[in-house]
Amino acid sequence: MSKMKCFYHNEREATCTCVGCGKGLCSPCGSISKPQRCADCLTEANRKEYNSFLYTAIVSAFFFFITAMILVFTVGVSAFRSPMWWFLMAVVATIPWGWRFLHSLFPVFFLSTSILLMILALIFTALLSFFAGIVVMPWQIFSIIRLYARTRAARKRFFEST
Ligand SMILES: [Zn+2]
Ligand SMILES: [Zn+2]
Numbered sequence: 001m002s003k004m005k006c007f008y009h010n011e012r013e014a015t016c017t018c019v020g021c022g023k024g025l026c027s028p029c030g031s032i033s034k035p036q037r038c039a040d041c042l043t044e045a046n047r048k049e050y051n052s053f054l055y056t057a058i059v060s061a062f063f064f065f066i067t068a069m070i071l072v073f074t075v076g077v078s079a080f081r082s083p084m085w086w087f088l089m090a091v092v093a094t095i096p097w098g099w100r101f102l103h104s105l106f107p108v109f110f111l112s113t114s115i116l117l118m119i120l121a122l123i124f125t126a127l128l129s130f131f132a133g134i135v136v137m138p139w140q141i142f143s144i145i146r147l148y149a150r151t152r153a154a155r156k157r158f159f160e161s162t
Contacts, residue, residue, distance in 0.1 A: 007038060008158045020044065032154050039158045046151050053144045056100045064093040091130075097140055098133030099125065 004014040006026035014024025020041030030036045037045060067089045071079040079085040102125050 029158055032157050039155045042151060042154060046147060049147060050144070052100065053140070056096050056140075059096040060093045063095060064089050067092040091134065094133030094137045095126075095129045096133070097137035098129030098131065098135075101132055101136040101140065102128055 004017075004024035006012040006014050006029055007018075007023040008029055009026050012026035015027040016025050016030040016036050017023060018025060018038040018041050019035045020037050023038045025036055025038065029038075033042055068080075071085055071089070075085065
């Protein structure tokens with residue numbers, strides 16, 4: 001069909017192109033990811049996911065810190081001797097993780113035209129985040145590590161001659 005060569009294997013004909021940048025890919029390179037992406041575009045596609053994770057981690061740490069501050073001013077420093085208050089801080093810190101999870105499930109939730117509906121959705125999601133966070137936080141951490149490991153392994157495959 002075309003005489004384009006694989007970007008990674010000069011000796012091979014390209015059987016498809018990267019959906020991100022249009023580089024030619026041979027059939028083994030094209031089978032590495034779905035949709036077909038080159039090594040650079042594969043990394044780029046995951047960047048959004050990494051950034052969202054980092055952002056959630058920062059907000060989570062902030063929530064933890066704010067709860068600790070509130071405790072210092074209400075209960076006093078003695079609060080840090082009680083496991084119950086540590087538990088509360090940990091639970092509050094999981095809220096952003098629940099929020100991130102729900103937002104990925106229902107992105108349209110936040111795009112309502114009615115203000116009242118938006119406020120209701122906001123309260124509902126905040127409440128739901130409280131319960132979802134505890135469950136999904138370990139999963140989200142696991143997922144990002146897995147994504148990182150998979151991308152690393154996939155990137156390697158482009159440069160190995162198969
Ligand atoms: Zn590409
Ligand atoms: Zn190739």
